[in-house]
Amino acid sequence: MKQSSAFFLVGIGGFLGSTARYGVSLLLSSVAGGLPLATFSVNIAGCFFIGLFSELAVSTTLVSPESRLFLVTGFCGGFTTFSSYIFENASLLKDGQLLYASVYLAGSVIGGFVALYSGTLIAKIWT
Numbered sequence: 001m002k003q004s005s006a007f008f009l010v011g012i013g014g015f016l017g018s019t020a021r022y023g024v025s026l027l028l029s030s031v032a033g034g035l036p037l038a039t040f041s042v043n044i045a046g047c048f049f050i051g052l053f054s055e056l057a058v059s060t061t062l063v064s065p066e067s068r069l070f071l072v073t074g075f076c077g078g079f080t081t082f083s084s085y086i087f088e089n090a091s092l093l094k095d096g097q098l099l100y101a102s103v104y105l106a107g108s109v110i111g112g113f114v115a116l117y118s119g120t121l122i123a124k125i126w127t
Contacts (some may be wrong), residue, residue: 001065001066004082005066005067006066008071008072008073009066009069009070009075010069010070010074010077011068011074011114012070012074013070013073013074013075013076013078014070014074014075014078015075015078016074016075016078017018017076017077017079017080018078018079020075020078020079020080021042021079021080024038024041024042024045025042026040028041037071042079042080042082043080043082043083045079045080046076046080046083047058047080047082047087047117048088049075049076049083050072050084050086050087051087052069053067053071053072053076053114054068054072054087057072067069078116085108088104089101089104089105092104119122
């Protein structure tokens with residue numbers, strides 16, 4: 001497969017995943033109360049779909065390499081990056097890389113909070 005075709009598949013999948021995520025947020029925005037139910041739902045659904053599509057791609061001929069790019073990298077990546085994060089951690093654990101998985105899990109969560117608050121503080125300084 002040409003690299004340009006791969007970029008196109010990922011881009012179209014990402015567009016569809018992003019718009020699906022926005023659709024879920026519109027559907028669930030009035031239901032949640034204080035819980036970010038749309039994000040929670042999208043993250044859990046994305047993890048399910050990335051697991052399903054990835055396993056079907058590896059274990060069967062139902063999902064071709066091109067379809068995997070479209071569905072896993074494109075759609076699921078656009079729908080939620082959380083699913084990719086969980087999938088990558090599961091892959092590290094499956095490969096016996098407990099240290100790397102632990103560093104990636106904890107580092108992403110702690111680093112994410114630190115980066116968020118740092119960005120917020122910098123924005124407050126600038127304004």
